Amino acid sequence: MQDSSETSDRHTASTLTVGLIPAPEFPEQLVSLIIDELADHLCREVDDTCQWQLDRVTDPLIGAEDSTRDILSKAHELSRSRQWDYIICITDLPVFRDRQVVVAEVCEARSVAIISQPALGASPLRRRLAESIVQLVSELHHGSSEAERDRQQTRHFSKRRSFLDWWRRHNARGLMRQRLSERIAPIKRVNVEDDEQDIDVRFVAARRVPGLCKLLGGMVRANRPWTIFPTFRKIIAVAFATGAYGLIFPTLWRLSDAYEPWRFAALMVAAMTAMIGWIILDHGLWEPQRHPRAFPMARLYNLTTLITLGMGVVFYYVSLLGLFLGAVALFVPSSLLQTALGHEIAIVDYLSLAWLATSVATVAGALGAGLESDETVRATTYGYRQKARQKRARELAEEAEKHQKRQ
Incomplete structure (x- = not known):
């Protein structure tokens, strides 16, 4: 006291x-x-x-x-x-x-x-x-x-x-x-x-x-998920180029017409999961859980990384969907689409085609995630920033120790 x-x-x-x-x-x-x-x-x-x-x-x-x-x-x-x-x-x-x-x-x-x-x-x-x-x-x-x-x-x-x-x-x-x-x-x-x-x-x-949920929310906020999107520029370019190329083939049109809503949803979730998983593996974002003492903190960091990347990928998917809606409306004539599908065309047909193209392109975008540098992607994750800061702290301590010895 x-x-x-x-x-x-x-x-x-x-x-x-x-x-x-x-x-x-x-x-x-x-x-x-x-x-x-x-x-x-x-x-x-x-x-x-x-x-x-x-x-x-x-x-x-x-x-x-x-x-x-x-x-x-x-x-x-x-x-x-x-x-x-x-x-x-x-x-x-x-x-x-x-x-x-x-x-x-x-x-x-x-x-x-x-x-x-x-x-x-x-x-x-x-x-x-x-x-x-x-x-x-x-x-x-x-x-x-x-x-x-x-x-x-x-x-x-x-x-x-x-x-x-x-x-x-x-x-x-x-x-x-x-x-x-x-x-x-x-x-x-x-x-x-x-x-x-x-x-x-x-x-x-x-x-x-x-309390843990609140803590997790604070950690995700500290990661600032909205800052991840700029790191997806190259990924979006690869994904959009792949999807736009696929739009010229009637096979994609017929698949979009034949799919039920649950198939669209399942494909979307699978594509986004694949993208998150590949980013984590390719850039080494998963914190190892080597011993019991490290497990609680590593688990928190990994869960924070998953949620942060999930939010970033959702934003990426919505943006890509908007691009494909414009591309479908611009590049696929309604008369040609009606001939290929064999029935009257409605707005829902364009939406379905754009949705399918986005999911297919997201899978390609996941592979393109390797185009980003490790430093750029890792900077958006909690565990990596803490490791970098701990390394800097050790360097400062070593510098201070050397300075004391010189004196």
Whole structure:
């Protein structure tokens, strides 16, 4: 726990500085979106007798270490050089304690708190992250004991001036406001004693399965599936060229006329599954599950990769379908199609032909996935980014060690 004199000095200071240490990429982007508004939130929600300043340093180590103790130590070392009063680390690593999904942790002795960004879910991330930071600063500033939380709750209600002001506030023991997602996957605040990680308070998912689903959604969001589509440019070119060539043959026309809806659907699912599978195998995206300790995290990374690629491939399929609808309407005359099929032509016949052509072309596109570089495709997956960051962290540690030896 904090020394009482140290806490008193901080509370009487006119200006308090909160240092934010996000991991690179997505956490860094989120922090840049909310940092300008945090000072007002801290003044209103935590302590309006102080002036609040925010500082930010992006550190790859925060996103490379899976040990809370290591993160706490590195954050504390960084804060001493910058004279921060409180430190909030935002990592994009999933954190587990006794099979529970951890959302945030507080260490009062070092004035450091940690937020696991994926555990916040997929949306609305900006507001969830801002509310979480404010709550954790409150824990560090006022204390985490039950008595301090009672006093802080009283302060919340005593400052209430309107219904809107009350609605904006959340419980002094809650990490964030209660939304539908928090009701389905509630977050529980736990006071920790005799913890090996030097943690005083931990916010965990109260229900394991909803908490894991929320974590998975946050990991997929961090992958930003919409950024995968540009990597499919060459694949779309190969697929469209293959499908367009097939449209000149009446065999494809007759097949589209003879297929039942379930055949179209089955072929579509098979084509998309083949494409996802080939991308994973060709670019080595599957995380090996070599030993029991690595299994839970590897399974999460693999499931995240499947969902991310699935969303990207669905978007790719819809885009390709739109291209083939235009190609069928432009290149296949209705009179010729009617002669080949032997009956009157309706819009559904063009739709069926475009749907079949898209599925056939997707199979060819799967083979064309090998045209993309490994780096381009792997950058969209969670496990690869973490490996690259861990490698960078090791390099930085080795450089620091060599520098110390020279001195």
